[in-house]
Amino acid sequence: MGGAASLTPLYIVAGYLALLLGLGVVTKRLFRGTSSDYFVAGRSIGAFLLLMSVFGTTMTAFALVGSTAKAYDLGIGVYGLMASSSGLVHSLVFFLVGIRLWAIGKRYGYVTQIQYFRARFESDGFGYLLFPILVALVIPYLLIGLLGAGSVVRGVTAGMFPETFPGVLNPETGRTMFAGAVPPWLTGLVVSGVVLFYIFGGGVRGAAWANAAQTIVFMITGVIAFVLIARELGGLDAASAKVLESSPQHLAREGQIGHLQFLTYGLVPLSVGMFPHLFQHWLTARSAKTFRLTIVCHPIFIMIVWVPCVLIGVWAVGQGIVAPGGNSNAVLGKVVADVLVDPALSGILTAGILAAIMSSLDSQFVCLGTMFTHDVVLQAFGEGRFSDRQKVLMGRAFIVAVVAVTYLFTFFPPPHIFDLAVWCFSGFASLFPLVFASLYWRRATKAGAIASTLVMAATWTVLFYQGMLAGGDPDSDFLVGGMMPVTIIFAASAATLVAVSLMTEPPSPEAVDRYFPTRSDPRRLPA
Amino acid sequence: MRRLVWALVALLAIVHWDFWYWDDRTLVFGFLPIGLAYQALFSLACGLTWWLAVRFAWPGELEEWAAAGDEAPGGAG
Numbered sequence: 001m002g003g004a005a006s007l008t009p010l011y012i013v014a015g016y017l018a019l020l021l022g023l024g025v026v027t028k029r030l031f032r033g034t035s036s037d038y039f040v041a042g043r044s045i046g047a048f049l050l051l052m053s054v055f056g057t058t059m060t061a062f063a064l065v066g067s068t069a070k071a072y073d074l075g076i077g078v079y080g081l082m083a084s085s086s087g088l089v090h091s092l093v094f095f096l097v098g099i100r101l102w103a104i105g106k107r108y109g110y111v112t113q114i115q116y117f118r119a120r121f122e123s124d125g126f127g128y129l130l131f132p133i134l135v136a137l138v139i140p141y142l143l144i145g146l147l148g149a150g151s152v153v154r155g156v157t158a159g160m161f162p163e164t165f166p167g168v169l170n171p172e173t174g175r176t177m178f179a180g181a182v183p184p185w186l187t188g189l190v191v192s193g194v195v196l197f198y199i200f201g202g203g204v205r206g207a208a209w210a211n212a213a214q215t216i217v218f219m220i221t222g223v224i225a226f227v228l229i230a231r232e233l234g235g236l237d238a239a240s241a242k243v244l245e246s247s248p249q250h251l252a253r254e255g256q257i258g259h260l261q262f263l264t265y266g267l268v269p270l271s272v273g274m275f276p277h278l279f280q281h282w283l284t285a286r287s288a289k290t291f292r293l294t295i296v297c298h299p300i301f302i303m304i305v306w307v308p309c310v311l312i313g314v315w316a317v318g319q320g321i322v323a324p325g326g327n328s329n330a331v332l333g334k335v336v337a338d339v340l341v342d343p344a345l346s347g348i349l350t351a352g353i354l355a356a357i358m359s360s361l362d363s364q365f366v367c368l369g370t371m372f373t374h375d376v377v378l379q380a381f382g383e384g385r386f387s388d389r390q391k392v393l394m395g396r397a398f399i400v401a402v403v404a405v406t407y408l409f410t411f412f413p414p415p416h417i418f419d420l421a422v423w424c425f426s427g428f429a430s431l432f433p434l435v436f437a438s439l440y441w442r443r444a445t446k447a448g449a450i451a452s453t454l455v456m457a458a459t460w461t462v463l464f465y466q467g468m469l470a471g472g473d474p475d476s477d478f479l480v481g482g483m484m485p486v487t488i489i490f491a492a493s494a495a496t497l498v499a500v501s502l503m504t505e506p507p508s509p510e511a512v513d514r515y516f517p518t519r520s521d522p523r524r525l526p527a
Numbered sequence: 528m529r530r531l532v533w534a535l536v537a538l539l540a541i542v543h544w545d546f547w548y549w550d551d552r553t554l555v556f557g558f559l560p561i562g563l564a565y566q567a568l569f570s571l572a573c574g575l576t577w578w579l580a581v582r583f584a585w586p587g588e589l590e591e592w593a594a595a596g597d598e599a600p601g602g603a604g
Binding site: 076077079080083084085087088091092095099100102103104106107235236237239240241244248251252253254259262263266287288289291292295296297298299300302303307310311314517 | 536539540543544545546548549550551552554556557558559560562563566567569570571573574577578580581585586587588589590592593594595
């Protein structure tokens with residue numbers, strides 16, 4: 001990389017982080033000091049901000065770095081596998097689940113998913129069961145963000161500070177790696193600090209504003225990078241022609257992705273129905289109509305971000321670019337370094353990648369604090385025991401504790417961090433039958449919900465152990481009979497919910513009627 | 528129209544599995560692999576279908592129902 005030791009990329013990234021701190025100051029001024037404003041932005045977020053915040057939250061480091069990496073490994077089929085299916089399923093979930101949960105949340109004043117489930121199934125204990133499962137599934141998600149940020153910044157800053165950061169010795173090769181690069185522990189600290197600053201200032205409103213700004217940044221930088229990379233490779237046609245010559249299998253799916261794998265992957269995007277951070281964003285909406293723009297534009301936005309990344313991934317194969325250390329997640333950074341030699345461009349793209357990462361981290365941080373405050377502390381000690389200020393402070397303290405734990409995990413990174421993301425999504429997706437049944441099946445019972453959640457947790461743990469910990473092939477997806485593991489977990493969770501609900505006493509009509517407001521019981525609609 | 532919209536959503540779920548392009552390496556416009564072009568077009572079709580859904584199958588009654596609520600949180604009966 002020409003000018004590898006130039007500090008320009010770092011200055012650009014630092015400038016971007018400073019802008020985010022400034023945004024934190026602005027949102028702090030707008031913060032009304034109430035817990036409602038901190039946790040659900042006073043339910044006042046408009047259509048554009050909801051679109052950008054939901055999209056930014058849904059698109060993690062996975063969207064830019066992971067999509068390029070997967071395309072590098074598996075070819076163009078990755079788009080159909082992960083992106084276009086999400087365009088259909090995410091909007092479907094927003095339409096069928098998101099709007100309905102928003103309405104219930106607004107009507108009954110809920111702030112978290114668990115508040116809703118506790119009330120719907122008339123069980124405080126169910127909330128205590130669900131809380132650790134949701135937190136445990138969010139932590140790997142946070143880990144992916146921090147590891148992704150550390151990895152990207154380390155790649156871009158290589159050689160900048162040879163005396164301060166001499167690098168690490170690879171015991172296998174005896175060579176020093178990452179000499180002069182900003183180490184991931186420092187990036188993790190800085191990124192966490194910046195995100196904590198702007199969310200502590202403005203709560204979920206701060207997160208929504210920062211998400212919107214960062215979504216614009218990463219979409220624009222992604223498109224700019226794509227255009228420049230295509231130009232440097234001799235144009236679109238030349239770049240793709242090279243792939244056709246050297247690795248034509250990357251331009252199709254035969255031998256790369258199985259049919260059952262492709263079909264069952266479609267269950268993974270159902271995870272958005274149970275993401276606690278997305279639930280919180282839904283509740284910030286000013287009205288149901290606010291969702292319309294999100295539902296329509298989400299698939300198109302996914303396309304704008306993913307198509308360029310997938311093409312860059314397969315073009316890298318055509319160019320013979322070798323993933324550093326065999327780690328395909330480093331391919332995007334390698335392409336940028338090898339093809340875009342301008343340090344300013346490198347800095348801008350790095351800022352864009354960090355934007356994608358932070359636009360998810362912020363919502364996850366806020367939702368963890370919200371869940372702890374409402375689902376554990378206020379549930380145990382009572383709503384009136386604490387002032388608004390105390391509630392906000394408790395939420396912040398829990399966020400710091402979880403971020404600290406996650407930060408410690410970054411010192412022991414798993415080898416394939418994006419596979420961890422798919423496992424995390426699979427867990428949330430397998431809880432989807434729970435939320436769907438709670439909204440559309442009156443006969444769903446407390447026992448069914450509890451049994452289903454326990455079965456999901458048990459099945460997920462067994463398959464995760466087999467796939468990630470017990471020596472599964474790290475270079476390919478762990479499949480069960482050619483299917484994604486989510487199929488098994490989802491089926492077990494859904495079957496248990498239905499079977500146990502039918503075997504147990506139905507909930508009282510009075511309790512259930514509160515949550516079935518529409519055509520199933522039109523009499524309950526207002527005149 | 529509501530039924531047509533949901534029929535379109537079901538159709539999209541079916542045609543997402545484009546097995547007919549599984550081993551086709553044709554480059555559309557000289558650079559875009561046909562499997563990727565099809566799926567990109569699929570994304571646009573999703574956007575269009577969801578536009579029809581919010582236009583013709585919108586659950587407007589939910590808004591009114593939500594606004595009518597002033598109950599305290601948590602109480603299920």
